Amino acid sequence: MLNFDDLLTKYTLTGFVLVLFCCILFLKAYIGKKSPSDFSLSFWGALFLALLVFMRLPFLAYNHELEVDESQMLAQALSMKKYWVYWKYVDGTTQGPLTMYFLIIPTLLGMPFDYVTARLVGFIVLLIVLWLTYDTLQNFFSRKVSLIVFAPIGLFYVLSQGYFSALCNEYFVLLLLAVGFWQFSVLYKQHKPSGRLLFLIAFVAGMVPFAKLQGVPTALLTVAFTALLVFLRSDRKVRDLIILALGGLTFPVIVFALAFYSGIFEYFWEFYLIGNVQYSGGGTMLTKLLGFAKFLRYSGQFIVLFLSYASLLGAAVWMLIRSGAIGKTFSLLFFFSFFHVGIAFYSVIKSGYYFQHYLQFLMIPIALLAGVLLEAGLRQQTWSRRSIWISSSVWLAICILPHFVYKITTTVGYTATNTGLISIEDLGRPLQISAVSKEILKYAQPGDDVTIWGWKPAYHLETRTAQGTADVMIYRIMTPSRMQENYFQKYLKDLRRSKPIVFVDEITTKSLWFNEPAKYRHENFPEIRDYVAEHYHHVSTVNGEKIYVRKDRLIPEKELSVQKNQSL
Template identity: 35%
Template sequence: MISFDDFPIVYFALGYVLAIGIVLILLLQANLPSFSRIFIGLSLLLVAFMRLPILVFNQEINPDESQMIAHAITLKKFPLYWQSVDGTTIGPLDNYALILPSFFGFPFDYTSARIIGLLCVLGSLWFFYQSLIHFFDKTTAQLSLLPVVFFVAFTQEADFVHYSSEQLPVLLLNIGLWLLSKIASASRLKPPSLNTIFFLGIVLSMGPFAKIQVVPQAAVIGAFAMVSLWNNRQFWQYFLYLIAGSLSFFSIVLLVTTSFGVLDDFWDYYILGNLIYAGGSSLIDAITRLPFFIAKSTSFLLFLASILLCVILVGLQHKKKSFKMTWLEAFVFAWLLAALFAATKSGNDFVHYLNFCIYPFALLGAILIAHYTLKTPLKLVMGAALSLLPFLGAFAYPAIRHLPLNAYVSGDSHQVPKSEVSKLILKYAHPEERLVIWGWMCRYHVETQMPQGTAENHSERCIYPHPLRQKYYERFLSDLQKNQPKVFVDAVGPNSLWLNDPTTQAHEKFPELKAFISEHYHFVGEVEHTRVYIRNTKK
């Protein structure tokens, strides 16, 4: 089995050799048939190759991974979202996607989840490149894609390599961007088909059900699709098809939630719950905090530097074209502002929210590059080399000083390691039985493969004060009574995410919960600051 230590110098060197090869092959594009396919194929290969250490590191990188895998384990057996599972800010599509590997014999683990995430990243790159080709010439498209390729290939920051709830919605946004580019590049003699407009509506309406934060960006794409068609004699027909496509997916969601009696839950816990979450900061606070937010990610700063260096080189060496504001420039700035708004509005500076900003910044770079004329392949290669330079420098420094290169050291075994808590749980329960965790340690679900006994697999919204706290708490109690989970775990303590104070947050501090656990469960042990309770056997 493949494994990586903390200094796989040969592996990383091969990755950078491949990156340099992608830069140099730009010299040959005039002589190679199907060069565009070769270019994007090598770019996707580089990203997949450099993600190997993360794929084989079958352990939790970010708590969100465990949360979503636990949802998938539960949905495989109890498939109704907002009844058996509530992902809070995470939409249902992110969680249902993690069920797909199980149909091919893969387990519910971190490797399977990251394979899905990698496919989303590769898909985003492919659709973004196709969009660039429609918006610009191929030279601009190739040069503009490289900063994104090098960024997602060489970053080892957890926020960009774990299976995050941003990867699928970003893919959907890039599909929407590709459809927008097709619509915008269509001629009057051959206008876009109504099916393209309808499909755009479907894709844009799916985005919020992966992550509701993408609503501003999806709205910008839809609005500018209509702007680009304003002078078309079929405008109102296009408009109606876009609305019909948007309503079709939403109507399916409404039909399912109404038929199975979870429409109220959808409204209360997904719409209202996310509106409360999004009220974390004002627009002014978000703007003033933005530089500090971006500065939290070294990889993202390298990405921005890569774009900037490329733009500066092109701007210095080539004659500037005449500038006239077009709908495309307006779209890019609107899309970027929507992305920055989505990333900062909640007030939580989670670096993985910057995933929403990768492609808007890259498209802004493409706009700037497109305002100059590239005349020779050599100068194109110089621009591409400069886009690689920040990442090459970030690799060279630790390599020369023999500092760790790989943050994800994998051993001989690629199985999910079991904690002492999970070992204790499995002494009394089987993977088919339900598990409830009070606190925030969702990886116990992954380690035991036990589905959730309550809709939420953490209790943060039952504990911290907010307008819907009582509603969340009452649902937690109702799920306990209805599902009768075999195991109850009080994980509040030093190992739990955010919920670390047993004196105020342990289950005994909530009278109704304390009474229920005392009546129906018995204590079997405490390990790693975590208490495990087993449901009493009925006599």
């Protein structure tokens, strides 16, 4: 969790208490109704939205970087607005162009490129994903099971006070996958599959590779089960399968046509497709699998969600075994959810990197599996009002109390992150300009190309300057891989093409990841060193970060003196 000052700590603690109070009132109202049909969710849905807004407001109003991915996406979107051609001028590593283009939309409406805008976009997307998730569950299961299964996800996002409150780079692909799950749930209810819906399911799945390749296995599995429904239910199987295929091919064909027309297909193929297939932190799948427990340990509040579902799955299996009805669960929906959990798990661990935001791929699949087993398990049980109260209270405690423990231990300093203190005075303030960015702006103007050697995309945001290289950071040219030399040569080629006005070597002992100047400074790479030495002049050093300006942009000293005198 993040560190807050006294006022924000009291504000968020108040929010936690309000959430608990509202949950208790919800249970009392729901269990007290004679029939589920007498219970309207409209009021409680509005209350949930109000609580979500209340708890997210400090993060929405905090115009500072919470996580480097936020700055990275914004810097890439800022550059895309200048160049528009992805992969050649901007390469989001594991992210596709749709993630960046979507962030440009608010600026076309007059909103600035800053963290408030980015998190507002992410918040709107989150609302849509949560609504789609609940409606998907309700299409598959009874209202009672849908509410039980949705609780860990809903409470997780309401009570998150750390990394998951920032804009993660999966925000758009998670939206597409949620749309895909929802579409499949609608199709599942139909006796005969609708041709229009088949096309749309496949069309949305075809968009996924261009949001983030990590979501492709999930999208493909959804399309595969859609095809299975066609085989099982359609009277015109050939026609419907052709419609499905056309839907899946439409968006990729459009992208490939644009890529060939723009001359960037080679960049897409080599650096996006092949590069991401090979993207890995090393190790075998077995070592990555065995490392998942450690992954969870460092996942922050996500571990609460995961253990909540683990306990729910355990209870559902126990009910089924006890009643001897375990065999009744093996339906098409069971295999759909079971294989989705497996494929999502693969997507999470495949790279071998312990990035918390990857874990969100598991949420909907594990909720679906829990729903399938719980629906079957509850049918075998007879519940008194007292047992319903007890089991509901226990489930609420499992879902919500660990979040309280996290909050309290953070407040007293045990589990706080190493981020700076977030003060209530920081909220609502405009984007702050760092000393390095102020120095950059002495020589470059918004819209110019600037290259940051290191991993500090926030400088692009603060100066409103575009990337001088497709890679906004040096991660891929510093990390050993089969394509490391390819990435380096592309970086050098981009540098020579764009001739950025300013080159900043931000490598210091305090830099993110690359914090060994003796190893990572640009002078350690002869081709980069020689190019910078030939075309740039070192003008200043700010906080250990070296700033170089292209020689032809430097104003001669005498002319500068005359300009200063004239201005006086």
